[in-house]
Amino acid sequence: MIVSDTEKFVFVHNPKCGGMSCHNTLLPYDTRDNQFFEWRPVNEAGKILDLAHVTPFQMRKFFPRAFADVADYCKFTFVRDPYQRFMSAVSQHLKLGTPQMRNAILSDPATFYSVAAAFAVSALKPDAVQNDHKLVHFRQQRNFTNIDGRLWVDHVIHLEHPDELSNSPASKWLPEMAEANRTGGFASKGYDISRLGTAAIAALNEFYAEDFKQFSYSVVEV
Numbered sequence: 095m096i097v098s099d100t101e102k103f104v105f106v107h108n109p110k111c112g113g114m115s116c117h118n119t120l121l122p123y124d125t126r127d128n129q130f131f132e133w134r135p136v137n138e139a140g141k142i143l144d145l146a147h148v149t150p151f152q153m154r155k156f157f158p159r160a161f162a163d164v165a166d167y168c169k170f171t172f173v174r175d176p177y178q179r180f181m182s183a184v185s186q187h188l189k190l191g192t193p194q195m196r197n198a199i200l201s202d203p204a205t206f207y208s209v210a211a212a213f214a215v216s217a218l219k220p221d222a223v224q225n226d227h228k229l230v231h232f233r234q235q236r237n238f239t240n241i242d243g244r245l246w247v248d249h250v251i252h253l254e255h256p257d258e259l260s261n262s263p264a265s266k267w268l269p270e271m272a273e274a275n276r277t278g279g280f281a282s283k284g285y286d287i288s289r290l291g292t293a294a295i296a297a298l299n300e301f302y303a304e305d306f307k308q309f310s311y312s313v314v315e316v
Contacts, residue, residue: 095130095148097164098123103267104164104247106171108238109147109231110182111253112271113172117146119268126160133227144230150241170249170264173235173309176302177295181285183231184210190228203289211294218301235305250309292316 096105101123107113121128130145136156143152154161184206188196199205223229224237239247251258256271287295295316299306306313 095146095153096120096124097126097130097160097167098267099125099163101267102167103264104167104169105264105268106150106169106238106247107147108171108173108235109233110179110186111172111174113146116172116268123267129157129160142227144227147230147233147238149233149237150239150246151237154241168249168263169247170251170262171238171247172251172253173239173305174253175311176235176305177287177298177314178285179235180214180232180298180302181210181287184213186231187213187229207286207289211290214290214294214297214301218297220301234302236308239308252309287314 095107096103096117098104098120103123105116105120107117117131130148130153132146133142133144135141136143136145136152143156148157150161185200188199188209199209217229218232223232223234239245239250249262249264251262251264253271259265259268259271290298295314299313299316305311
């Protein structure tokens with residue numbers, strides 16, 4: 095998240111939507127001394143949050159003064175097709191292992207899709223994803239746009255439609271759309287979701303059901 099008190103905007107960093115490129119572009123406007131970045135404990139119990147990807151709910155709970163300060167600021171974020179975002183999140187999550195293991199998996203598309211499919215079926219559990227900061231890239235996108243069941247950000251920009259940025263106030267600070275985060279090589283033009291198989295696609299459809307609906311993305315029927 096980037097908060098600019100001089101420009102009065104908040105960039106909500108929804109994971110795997112070109113956010114680091116946006117973060118780097120917007121960093122000169124940050125007036126909070128990089129307060130919302132990196133993994134940090136946020137209470138006496140030692141609860142750790144990925145503050146780069148802090149949600150509105152978390153901001154209100156752990157940083158109530160900052161949350162109140164930005165009430166009338168221009169808030170914007172990017173969203174992305176849930177299937178493509180999930181695959182990019184799997185690639186990102188592999189970075190938590192050794193480079194050798196990640197490279198071994200990514201070097202073989204069949205292995206990568208198999209790992210991603212197994213993860214979708216076995217690991218996308220609401221409690222785990224919501225409470226483990228290491229799984230933040232898999233969190234539903236509505237958690238970054240909504241609070242108390244209502245839209246909190248003012249501008250939701252679909253990563254696939256650069257014109258939405260140019261037609262929003264955010265273009266004042268972010269003149270160009272950041273490229274979608276994708277694994278290179280076989281995934282450079284996007285991921286082939288059909289390779290996940292019906293069980294994994296069904297799991298993704300269920301877990302991200304509200305994202306598909308709220309952000310008007312097409313669901314693959316299985």
